[in-house]
Amino acid sequence: MALVRELIRQGQKDLTVVAYGGADVGMLCAAGQVKKVVFAFVSLDFMPLEPGFRAARQAGAIEVREIDEGMMLLGLRAAAWRLPFIPTAIGLGTDVIRNNPDLALIDSPYDDKQWVAMPALHLDVALVHASIADQRGVCAIQGPDHYMDDLFARAAKQTIVSTDELVNSDVFRDASIARQVLWERNVTDVVVATQAGAHPSSNDPRYGYDVKHFQAYAEAVSAGNFADYRDQVIGANEAQYLANVGGVAAIHQLPLPVY
16 A cells, blocks of 8 residues: 555556555545556455445546456466466356457367456556565565465566565574465565555554544545545655554554454
8 A cells, every 4th residue: 555655646647457456446546547447346345335446437437347356366377377368167157258358268179168268467567565575575474365466476577565574584584484475586576665554454463454544535535535635644755644644553553354
């Protein structure tokens, strides 16, 4: 989220965003910076419809490619494996195919069945948040759900990782921490140390979702006041943002999510 906020501050335009989306997608849509979204869902979890994304889609302000969660996983995996596509039964017999006429069906060389050829989702840049990282680009996801960050990292030409803590490389000599490293360090191009960089989302085990913040954000967007949210909350830099939301210590008091 810290990286997304910086994109908003810089005013990058005409973005194509590939995401299992949340407020990252919604804020960029509300800021008018998105051209197209490739997604399996865009939600705030306890708020099923992300308000920024919903408003942009209902207004026809963005192009969309809506696919099944499993199809998106396979598209990222194909890009990570340097394959043009991966065949799958996911999507057969559904409106996913009707609504995505560019998705090809292929004949099996072994029987009379057809398969969906899920194309690779090649990314220019992946934005990922890690619990800890070192300067070499070794990153660890310490929460129970790694959100397929490893596939995003491997599918991209460039991977930028924000992290709550920059650690000494010796930390990864601990086998229990080494097991939390999910992609190769050569895949990481840039590491940005930023405290509470996942806020208002969670970074288990450090802090949970900021429900009140999400509610305030949703109210602002629903009222058409994202510009005020951007100026008064996101601010000119990340230090200002953290001050506006109560500081790092308050964020670390947020209850952890229950899976």
